[in-house]
Amino acid sequence: MSEIQVSEILERYPADRTSSLAVLEDIQAEYKYLPRAALEATAERLRMPLSEVYQIATFFKAFSLTPKGDYIVKVCLGTSCHVGGGPRILDAVERKVGVKAGNTTPDNKFSLEAVRCVGACAQGPVMLVNDQVYPKMSSVMAGELIDRLAAGEASLGAEEAGGGR
Ligand code: FES
Incomplete structure (x- = not known):
């Protein structure tokens, strides 16, 4: 499976903070973790502080900030x-x-x-x-x-x- 661009994921959802969980779930599903660049792009697009995106990313066990194996x-x-x-x-x-x-x-x-x-x-x-x-x-x-x-x-x-x- 080829990795799709984070921007494609971001475009699926309204550009506000209500989309944050869905966006992170899709990024996690695509990359098997949440790359820093993807978190930065999410924060920018959803007009949220990066720290808040990190809070969500670290709160839910389903998310990982480090790459996972196949x-x-x-x-x-x-x-x-x-x-x-x-x-x-x-x-x-x-x-x-x-x-x-x-x-x-x-x-x-x-x-x-x-x-x-x-x-x-x-x-x-x-x-x-x-x-x-x-x-x-x-x-x-x-x-x-x-x-x-x-x-x-x-x-x-x-x-x-x-x-x-
Ligand atoms: S202890 Fe319940 S599934 Fe392993």
């Missing part, structure tokens, strides 16, 4: 998943991608996050890749999934969510 991998460490082996899964993924949770690989392929309960306890332990839930994971399965993603072999379709091994 695959955003989240390992659940909520109570149920923790008991089921979440920490071992996170450890395996960290070793496999070579960065700790909270970081992105230098090639921008993977961003790794440790998250709290994602509401899929009955399927735990779970991990998510770009919000696709992978149920009943083990450290071995997680490592294999990362390998397939790295090799471009795994699609993020429903067939990947079967799990159960």
Whole structure:
């Protein structure tokens, strides 16, 4: 997918502060983060102080001020998943991608996050890749999934969510 210009996003909405959230959501969706230049352009177009745009950008967890990888991998460490082996899964993924949770690989392929309960306890332990839930994971399965993603072999379709091994 080619990145569209920030100006194209800005033109979709009325040029006032009521558009700020929608604009930032679209920029986040397009770039997977909010580049500084995009925040500056947003502030200018919507006639808002840059500091206010930053406040919005940092208030909502869905926004990121740093670039994210192609695959955003989240390992659940909520109570149920923790008991089921979440920490071992996170450890395996960290070793496999070579960065700790909270970081992105230098090639921008993977961003790794440790998250709290994602509401899929009955399927735990779970991990998510770009919000696709992978149920009943083990450290071995997680490592294999990362390998397939790295090799471009795994699609993020429903067939990947079967799990159960
Ligand atoms: S604890 Fe992991 S989904 Fe609830």
